[in-house]
Amino acid sequence: MGDEAAAAGRRILVAVDEGDESVQALRWCLGTFAAAARGDTIILLYVRPAPPTYSVLDASGYLFAEEVTAAIDRYSREVADAVVEKAQKLCTLYSKEVGEGGHEMKVEVKVAVGDARAVICHMADKLGADVLVMGSHGYGFLKRALLGSVSDYCLKNASCPVVIVKS
Amino acid sequence: MGDEAAAAGRRILVAVDEGDESVQALRWCLGTFAAAARGDTIILLYVRPAPPTYSVLDASGYLFAEEVTAAIDRYSREVADAVVEKAQKLCTLYSKEVGEGGHEMKVEVKVAVGDARAVICHMADKLGADVLVMGSHGYGFLKRALLGSVSDYCLKNASCPVVIVKS
Numbered sequence: 428m429g430d431e432a433a434a435a436g437r438r439i440l441v442a443v444d445e446g447d448e449s450v451q452a453l454r455w456c457l458g459t460f461a462a463a464a465r466g467d468t469i470i471l472l473y474v475r476p477a478p479p480t481y482s483v484l485d486a487s488g489y490l491f492a493e494e495v496t497a498a499i500d501r502y503s504r505e506v507a508d509a510v511v512e513k514a515q516k517l518c519t520l521y522s523k524e525v526g527e528g529g530h531e532m533k534v535e536v537k538v539a540v541g542d543a544r545a546v547i548c549h550m551a552d553k554l555g556a557d558v559l560v561m562g563s564h565g566y567g568f569l570k571r572a573l574l575g576s577v578s579d580y581c582l583k584n585a586s587c588p589v590v591i592v593k594s
Numbered sequence: 595m596g597d598e599a600a601a602a603g604r605r606i607l608v609a610v611d612e613g614d615e616s617v618q619a620l621r622w623c624l625g626t627f628a629a630a631a632r633g634d635t636i637i638l639l640y641v642r643p644a645p646p647t648y649s650v651l652d653a654s655g656y657l658f659a660e661e662v663t664a665a666i667d668r669y670s671r672e673v674a675d676a677v678v679e680k681a682q683k684l685c686t687l688y689s690k691e692v693g694e695g696g697h698e699m700k701v702e703v704k705v706a707v708g709d710a711r712a713v714i715c716h717m718a719d720k721l722g723a724d725v726l727v728m729g730s731h732g733y734g735f736l737k738r739a740l741l742g743s744v745s746d747y748c749l750k751n752a753s754c755p756v757v758i759v760k761s
Contacts, residue, residue, distance in 0.1 A: 558626065582758055588758065
């Protein structure tokens with residue numbers, strides 16, 4: 428963070444998920460914050476939940492843990508692909524619309540696995556993010572209900588400034 | 595908020611107070627976020643507490659409400675002046691350092707009176723801020739202990755995206 432980082436373009440980490448608020452956050456980032464002409468890099472980060480390691484019982488009590496975990500894992504990968512593709516399209520769209528004299532926004536994609544809250548904070552550090560941008564809830568209704576707000580956690584624990592965008 | 599706002603320069607509301615974190619927030623804003631060349635305007639907002647309306651008793655039980663409230667009010671104005679002056683100096687310093695081809699950062703100053711949490715959210719709306727930048731605590735140890743975190747409140751209630759900068 429600081430003047431050198433600004434001069435070399437800022438590294439803007441955007442946490443994306445399947446929710447509308449993360450799309451709003453990315454839109455805000457592209458429309459109001461990031462500037463291709465300034466050499467900024469947008470890093471799209473999607474965090475997949477870790478595959479379940481416990482066994483799963485169906486109604487008859489029959490174990491089919493491997494099949495189920497493989498299916499869950501496959502589904503989770505598909506969701507990740509869909510979210511990241513949508514986010515990348517939005518980046519391309521804005522790059523074309525805004526133009527900025529032929530500058531194209533640098534976009535990187537990271538898909539990580541684990542607890543979204545911890546992974547986002549860790550990646551912000553590891554990737555040398557100048558700022559973390561995210562929706563105000565983040566990571567879907569169910570996980571929010573189970574784990575509390577991801578954005579609250581990141582606000583407290585991320586080592587860089589955090590932008591919270593509400594829809 | 596949006597492309598029009600970005601094209602015309604962004605209106606960046608920075609909530610300043612007597613704490614170090616608000617200085618950090620302003621530094622981050624000047625060094626990493628705001629760009630004079632883009633036509634951005636920084637609006638420095640300081641919120642003074644409303645003067646007490648209750649009567650004050652000294653040890654002997656003698657009422658000297660007016661004198662005391664006048665003294666508190668005078669002190670509060672002095673603090674406001676000092677904070678705003680320091681913030682403005684920082685803006686000037688960065689404008690000179692960064693230069694950006696003769697572009698000077700537009701800086702506006704607003705001093706308001708009332709409950710910091712409500713006033714900041716209200717002013718963000720009223721001043722058409724594209725983004726609100728503030729420290730993670732905001733508004734001093736005592737008020738935080740009494741009222742809870744100003745930044746938490748603004749995160750929930752401000753109608754624009756909020757950047758939280760930690761020291």
